Amino acid sequence: DVKVTQSSRYLVKRTGEKVFLECVQDMDHENMFWYRQDPGLGLRLIYFSYDVKMKEKGDIPEGYSVSREKKERFSLILESASTNQTSMYLCASSLFGTGPNNEKLFFGSGTQLSVL
């Protein structure tokens, strides 16, 4: 089974701190994604990556950056955390290519980030 592991289940940070959220997948997936989940808004895509050292902005990239130095690891960085970034962050991965199962996302368990 695909396993997507997020390093922290809960994080509490202060405004202005630099925050790193780590995600590792063990199935050699090319695609990796970071979403944030907020009540009533569903999941919104922050950034995604199709390959090592490659990244593309999603729908809400402002205030975030990402890093993908190795295929299995995709990091989300909050350069200067703000209270409006308090949210649940979900990492996901999928295979690249055609076919419905290739696009099916496998999610990590999420990181609940609170910025005080």
Add this chain to the structure above:
Amino acid sequence: ELKVEQNPLFLSMQEGKNYTIYCNYSTTSDRLYWYRQDPGKSLESLFVLLSNGAVKQEGRLMASLDTKARLSTLHITAAVHDLSATYFCAVDSISSNTGKLIFGQGTTLQVKP
């Protein structure tokens, strides 16, 4: 811009009853996904619908897709408490099969004994 809207956002129902969750999307897409999220847990894939008229069923859940109407439905038959969860639909935002999914707001289902 692709938008995905679910209706209703919250559903409280009695065990044994039937109900349908609706998922509308705004632009052409040829595949639609349904996910389930239990409280405090991550998302789990339920169904992948690939073409117009596609229907998939597992247990008490049945999903269908009408690409012409840009509508998918998730039908719950004879609900049981174990189905209590939040259900998301999602659509691939680009036809190039990138896996970049746009999600609906989610429908929280509460099944009461």
